[in-house]
Amino acid sequence: MSRKKAAKGKAAASSPSAGSPTGKGTGKAARSSPGIVQMNGVVHPSRPSISNSSEFYDIAFKVMLVGDSGVGKTCLLVRFKDGAFLAGSFISTVGIDFRNKVLNIDGVKVKLQIWDTAGQERFRSVTHAYYRDANALLLLYDVTNKTSFDNIQAWLTEIHEYAQQDVVLMLLGNKADATHDRVVKREDGERLAKEFGVPFMETSARSGLNVELAFTAVAKELKHRSMKEPSEKFQLQEYVNKEMKSTGCCRS
Ligand SMILES: Nc1nc2c(ncn2[C@@H]2O[C@H](COP(=O)(O)OP(=O)(O)OP(=O)(O)O)[C@@H](O)[C@H]2O)c(=O)[nH]1
Numbered sequence: 001m002s003r004k005k006a007a008k009g010k011a012a013a014s015s016p017s018a019g020s021p022t023g024k025g026t027g028k029a030a031r032s033s034p035g036i037v038q039m040n041g042v043v044h045p046s047r048p049s050i051s052n053s054s055e056f057y058d059i060a061f062k063v064m065l066v067g068d069s070g071v072g073k074t075c076l077l078v079r080f081k082d083g084a085f086l087a088g089s090f091i092s093t094v095g096i097d098f099r100n101k102v103l104n105i106d107g108v109k110v111k112l113q114i115w116d117t118a119g120q121e122r123f124r125s126v127t128h129a130y131y132r133d134a135n136a137l138l139l140l141y142d143v144t145n146k147t148s149f150d151n152i153q154a155w156l157t158e159i160h161e162y163a164q165q166d167v168v169l170m171l172l173g174n175k176a177d178a179t180h181d182r183v184v185k186r187e188d189g190e191r192l193a194k195e196f197g198v199p200f201m202e203t204s205a206r207s208g209l210n211v212e213l214a215f216t217a218v219a220k221e222l223k224h225r226s227m228k229e230p231s232e233k234f235q236l237q238e239y240v241n242k243e244m245k246s247t248g249c250c251r252s
C-alpha cells in the first residue's frame with residue numbers, strides 16, 4: 001500500500017464541484033483537493049499530495065459534524081484534534097470549516113478530514129452541498145437541550161435527502177458532563193437511535209468522554225468497508241459498547 005502525506009489545514013480542503021452553492025460560504029472550503037479523499041475512501045494515486053505536514057496516511061475519509069447550533073460540534077472537533085475544551089463564550093460557526101487528523105487503525109494510517117458545519121438554519125443551503133461527499137456523519141444533539149433532541153428526526157430526513165445512501169452515521173448525545181442541566185435521558189437517546197437503526201453514544205467535549213472513541217469507531221468502520229474485509233465483519237455499535245465497557249469510563 002502506498003503511503004501518502006496528509007495535507008494540512010485549509011489547503012487540503014476538498015469542496016463540492018465548482019460553482020456549487022458552497023462557493024458562497026466562508027470561502028475557506030472552496031479549493032480543490034490534491035491527493036485527497038475519494039468517495040470510496042481510496043486516495044487518488046495519480047495526484048501527489050501537497051503538504052508541509054510530516055504525517056503520512058494510507059486512506060482518507062471525510063467526516064461531517066451536523067446538528068443544531070450550540071450542541072457542541074466545534075467543541076467536539078477541537079477536543080478530538082487538540083485535546084482541549086473551548087471554554088468561554090459561545091462563538092457560532094459561520095459556514096463550514098475543517099480539520100484533519102490521522103489515526104492509526106490496526107496498523108493502517110487513516111486520515112479523517114473532519115468538516116465542522118454551522119448549525120444555524122441560515123447556513124443550511126451551504127452545508128447541503130457537502131453532504132454528498134461525506135463518508136461519515138456524526139449527528140449531535142445536546143442532552144441539556146430538548147429541542148436539539150426533537151430536531152434529530154428532521155436532521156435524519158435531511159441526511160437521507162442529501163447524503164450518500166451508504167454514509168456511516170452515528171448519533172451523539174453531547175454535554176453528558178452537564179448532569180444538573182440534563183433534560184434528555186441516555187435511554188431516550190438509545191431508543192431514538194434504535195428506532196432509526198443508527199449507532200449511538202453519549203459524549204462530552206468538556207470532559208473528553210467518548211470523543212476519541214466516536215471518531216475511532218467511525219474510522220474503523222470506514223477502513224473495514226474500504227479494505228473489503230468481510231471475514232472480519234465490523235459492527236460499529238458492538239465495538240462502541242465493548243470499548244465503553246472495557247474502559248469502564250463512559251456511562252453516565
Ligand atoms: N458542558 C458542556 N458544554 C459544552 C460541551 N460542548 C460544547 N459546550 C458548550 O456549548 C456551547 C456551544 O458549543 P459549540 O461547539 O460552539 O456549538 P456548535 O454545535 O459548534 O454550534 P454552531 O457552530 O452554532 O453550529 C459553547 O458554549 C460550549 O462551551 C460539552 O460537552 N459540555
Ligand SMILES: [Mg+2]
Binds near residue numbers: 092093117
Ligand atoms: Mg460550531
